[in-house]
Amino acid sequence: MTCALCKNREADKKNTHFLTDGIIRSCLNLDGSKEREKGFYFDLSNDNAFIEFNFQRGTSVDKLKSSLGRDVTDEEIEKAKSIPFSVDNVFCSVCESYFTEIETKFISEILPSFRNADLTGKDRINLTDIKTVRLFFYIQVWRTAVCDDTLKISADVAENLRLIILNHSTVNANELSHYPIAITYLQTTGDEAEYTTNYVGFTNDRNPNLIIMNDFVIQFYENPDTVKFFNFYGLTTEQNYKELINFSEQQFVVNIFQNSNRKQLLKDFITTDRVKLTIQYYVDSFEELWLKLFGVYPPVQTTQEYLKALTGGDEFNVLKYTKENIMEITVKFIQIKIN
Known part of the structure; x- marks a missing residue:
């Protein structure tokens, strides 16, 4: 396989992090430390109602059980053998050194x-x-687009970013600055473990493409015509978003999101984008199953009773379920209703 960056040498490099390890590691580790392979994370871009919960090989089983509220499945244990946000044989060792130079x-x-x-x-x-700032965030966007199908950029933009990164030593700031990009720093105060409350992930279901990498949020636009305000849990406002987008800039501005606002954003994000959508998914699935079994949709009261059985009074419980858990709860609920 040919290296995705130089398109010349063999892609021989193992374990290339397409989101910079030195930035995301403290978020993935249980105590916020810089040690490797002791963390867990959620796939923010997963469009399945069942949360993709992932953990690394050194993660404490007791911590996992506490976080999940259940035992770890064999499938999750197998998945733990992989290293998150990294790939093998996509880049060559020489190009890996280019990434390292930019990151360092x-x-x-x-x-x-x-x-x-x-x-x-x-x-x-x-x-x-x-130059240093844009190159760093460009490699996050480009490598993610190359390594994960979730984040998509156009072929022309991908090729231009590739050439910029490949020729990073000679490219100048003016050549770099024609892609609108906004960066927010999520102030994370307290001890090192506080970083584990942040997220790592990306999504392409909004304009712009968005990457959350621990305490940094990247909003990348492909051209100035696509720039418009979108409300991502108060990250920017209609009044200030234009000021925070860098385009042909003389200085690169970074939005600072104070710690209290960061905590509220993370809470709102997981509540809105996961809990509510997951609950709606379960409701729809339950009603379709009831229709197939009995020929009519369930009464509203029955659906409400099912949700109560599912959540136990706490909506966040829905994030802990595997498909098997949902099947068991649903079958038991229906059996009780028909007996």
Whole structure:
């Protein structure tokens, strides 16, 4: 297989993180540490009602049971053998060194302005090193689009980003700045374990393409004509979103989302995008099953009773179920109703 970046050498590199490991690792680890293979995460882009819960090989079984509220399945244990947000044999070792060069410069020179910095009361930071910042976030967008079908960008944009990254040593800031991009930093205060409350994932069901990678959120637009306001849980407002989109900029602006707002965003995100949609999925499935069994849709009261049996009074419980759990609860509920 030929390397996706240089399109010349053999893709011989194993375990290439398409979302930078040094950024997401503290989110995936149980205690927020920088150790590898001790974390778990959710697939934000999964359109199935059954949450794709994933964990890494070193994760504590007790912690998993506590988080899930159930035993870990054999399928999940098998999946744990893979390393999240990484791929094998997509890039070559030489091109991997290009990625490392870009990532190292960002982490050493830009990241300290955010992590462990006092951002209290700040609503934005202006960065002068446009090249380092844009290259870093471009590799997140491009590698994700190459490595995961969930995030899609047009062929022309993908090819242009490839050439920019491949020629990163000679490209200048002006050549980099014609893609609108907005970056938000989610201020994460407290001890290191607080990073585990953040998310890692991406979605293409909104305009723009959006990537959440721990304490950074990327909003990438393919061209200026597609730029418009969309409400992502208060990340930006109709009044300020244009100011926070970087396009042919002289300085690169980063939106600062204060810690209290971050917590509310994460709560709203998981409630709206997962709990409510999952519950609606279960309701629809239950009503279709009832129709097939009895020839009519269930009375509203019956559906409400089913939801109560499903959630136990706490809607967040629906995130813990496997398909087998749902089948057991549904069969038991129907048996009780017909006996």
